[in-house]
Amino acid sequence: xxxxxxxxxxxxxxxxxxxxxxxxxxxxxxxxxxxxxxxxxxxxxxxxxxxxxxxxxxxxxxxxxxxxxxxxxxxxxxxxxxxxxxxxxxxxxxxxxxxxxxxxxxxxxxxxxxxxxxxxxxxxxxxxxxxxxxxxxxxxxxxxxxxxxxxxxxxxxxxxxxxxxxxxxxxxxxxxxxxxxxxxxxxxxxxxxxxxxxxxxxxxx
Amino acid sequence: xxxxxxxxxxxxxxxxxxxxxxxxxxxxxxxxxxxxxxxxxxxxxxxxxxxxxxxxxxxxxxxxxxxxxxxxxxxxxxxxxxxxxxxxxxxxxxxxxxxxxxxxxxxxxxxxxxxxxxxxxxxxxxxxxxxxxxxxxxxxxxxxxxxxxxxxxxxxxxxxxxxxxxxxxxxxxxxxxxxxxxxxxxxxxxxxxxxxxxxxxxxxx
Numbered sequence: 001x002x003x004x005x006x007x008x009x010x011x012x013x014x015x016x017x018x019x020x021x022x023x024x025x026x027x028x029x030x031x032x033x034x035x036x037x038x039x040x041x042x043x044x045x046x047x048x049x050x051x052x053x054x055x056x057x058x059x060x061x062x063x064x065x066x067x068x069x070x071x072x073x074x075x076x077x078x079x080x081x082x083x084x085x086x087x088x089x090x091x092x093x094x095x096x097x098x099x100x101x102x103x104x105x106x107x108x109x110x111x112x113x114x115x116x117x118x119x120x121x122x123x124x125x126x127x128x129x130x131x132x133x134x135x136x137x138x139x140x141x142x143x144x145x146x147x148x149x150x151x152x153x154x155x156x157x158x159x160x161x162x163x164x165x166x167x168x169x170x171x172x173x174x175x176x177x178x179x180x181x182x183x184x185x186x187x188x189x190x191x192x193x194x195x196x197x198x199x200x201x202x203x204x205x
Numbered sequence: 206x207x208x209x210x211x212x213x214x215x216x217x218x219x220x221x222x223x224x225x226x227x228x229x230x231x232x233x234x235x236x237x238x239x240x241x242x243x244x245x246x247x248x249x250x251x252x253x254x255x256x257x258x259x260x261x262x263x264x265x266x267x268x269x270x271x272x273x274x275x276x277x278x279x280x281x282x283x284x285x286x287x288x289x290x291x292x293x294x295x296x297x298x299x300x301x302x303x304x305x306x307x308x309x310x311x312x313x314x315x316x317x318x319x320x321x322x323x324x325x326x327x328x329x330x331x332x333x334x335x336x337x338x339x340x341x342x343x344x345x346x347x348x349x350x351x352x353x354x355x356x357x358x359x360x361x362x363x364x365x366x367x368x369x370x371x372x373x374x375x376x377x378x379x380x381x382x383x384x385x386x387x388x389x390x391x392x393x394x395x396x397x398x399x400x401x402x403x404x405x406x407x408x409x410x
Contacts, residue, residue, distance in 0.1 A: 020317050024229030103315060110312045110369060112225050124373055150394045153366060153374060161362030164315060164369050168329055169358060189355045196401045 007045055009035040011056050019100035023053060023108065054115065057108075060101055061123035067094050068130055080137035081198060087134060088194075089187045091159055096179050102163045131155065138194070139201045151197065158190050212250055214240040216261050224305035228258060228313065259320065262313075265306055266328035272299050273335055285342035286403060292339060293399075294392045296364055301384050307368045336360065343399070344406045356402065363395050 013035035017026040028049050032039040046052035071090040075083050095102040109116055109124075132152050141148055162169065162182075218240035222231040233254050237244040251257035276295040280288050300307040314321055314329075337357050346353055367374065367387075 022229065022316050024227065025316075106369070107312050107315045109372060110308060111227050111230075112372060116372060120373060128373070147390075150390060153370065154363065154394060154398070156370060156373075157362050157366030158359065160369060161358060161365075164311065164365060165358065165361060167314060167317060167321060168325060168333070168361075185352075185355060189359060192405075193359070193398070196405065200397075200401065 006037050010037060010042055014052050014056060015101045019104040057105055060105060064094060065126055080134055084134040084138050085191050088190050092183050092187050095163055096183050103166050106160055106163050139197060211242050215242060215247055219257050219261060220306045224309045262310055265310060269299060270331055285339055289339040289343050290396050293395050297388050297392050300368055301388050308371050311365055311368050344402060
């Protein structure tokens with residue numbers, strides 16, 4: 001088996017196990033068994049379980065931010081409103097296509113570890129910057145002031161809800177229908193919210 | 206020290222440690238040290254770490270559902286809309302006053318364990334029933350159909366967001382200002398959303 005292939009297999013096995021059993025509940029042996037590779041290979045590639053976690057999460061966020069930038073470039077001649085709608089669509093599509101890793105990372109981010117702090121400084125700060133700029137431009141509001149922080153929180157909440165409440169909603173939504181249908185319906189819901197916020201803002205002006 | 210007092214001290218220490226370091230990252234010794242009790246006391250009271258977790262979570266949800274029922278009784282002569290607004294206020298107040306346990310439980314619920322499934326069947330099903338009934342009555346929509354599930358998901362998402370994104374928002378919101386101020390502002394945001402949904406529903410009719 002080629003190196004790239006087995007490396008990918010290890011990451012996929014780890015994503016699934018971390019998602020199901022948690023990081024602490026998963027051993028390197030579990031991962032090796034699931035990926036059908038030798039335990040020593042995981043040490044060689046990733047320097048153990050922590051290294052594997054860091055590799056997977058870093059790759060997840062690098063590709064995540066790249067995807068947001070690509071969407072912004074593709075729609076750079078559109079309005080902020082349209083750009084934000086497209087970015088929301090891309091984000092849900094990306095999260096859905098990496099469902100297990102998305103759910104797992106969201107859980108890990110609620111811990112208070114050095115790794116989480118590093119992620120927050122490196123990636124989440126960039127995500128916040130991009131989303132808040134789009135939101136502020138769309139609603140034409142100033143970045144200062146308190147209420148806008150709540151709007152950003154509300155938006156970010158909607159972008160993570162399916163990946164936090166996945167156990168509760170599995171049978172109702174995610175399990176029964178195709179991912180694609182879920183993406184379109186869920187994105188439509190966030191777009192509806194955004195449109196109501198834009199209308200409300202116009203009334204307030 | 207009286208039994209009730211030391212039992213409470215153990216639960217508070219465990220809540221704090223589970224929140225900060227996760228369930229697997231916390232040992233019974235850590236909890237005993239923080240609570241200034243003997244390790245054997247934790248075995249005696251709770252039959253170990255898993256028992257302590259189950260005790261704390263069960264008590265959290267029993268009191269949570271009790272609080273929702275109390276709010277409903279208090280406002281039983283009001284409209285569904287007013288009842289739902291009051292329930293949202295009570296929920297955020299409750300979650301905020303048990304901040305660490307709320308964050309920790311939300312994280313645990315994203316795992317796929319037997320304990321989580323038991324919690325889902327016992328408590329989350331009741332919470333969903335109460336919230337969806339209020340939401341459907343407020344928006345005067347039928348429980349069947351697909352879109353309403355998304356509205357319920359959106360509402361539930363807003364009720365958990367501060368306790369999932371707490372690391373990101375600590376410095377911006379939770380840390381800087383009083384809990385009370387946060388509660389009022391955040392509840393107002395959900396109420397605003399609800400009012401927009403009610404207005405939208407009237408337009409659609």
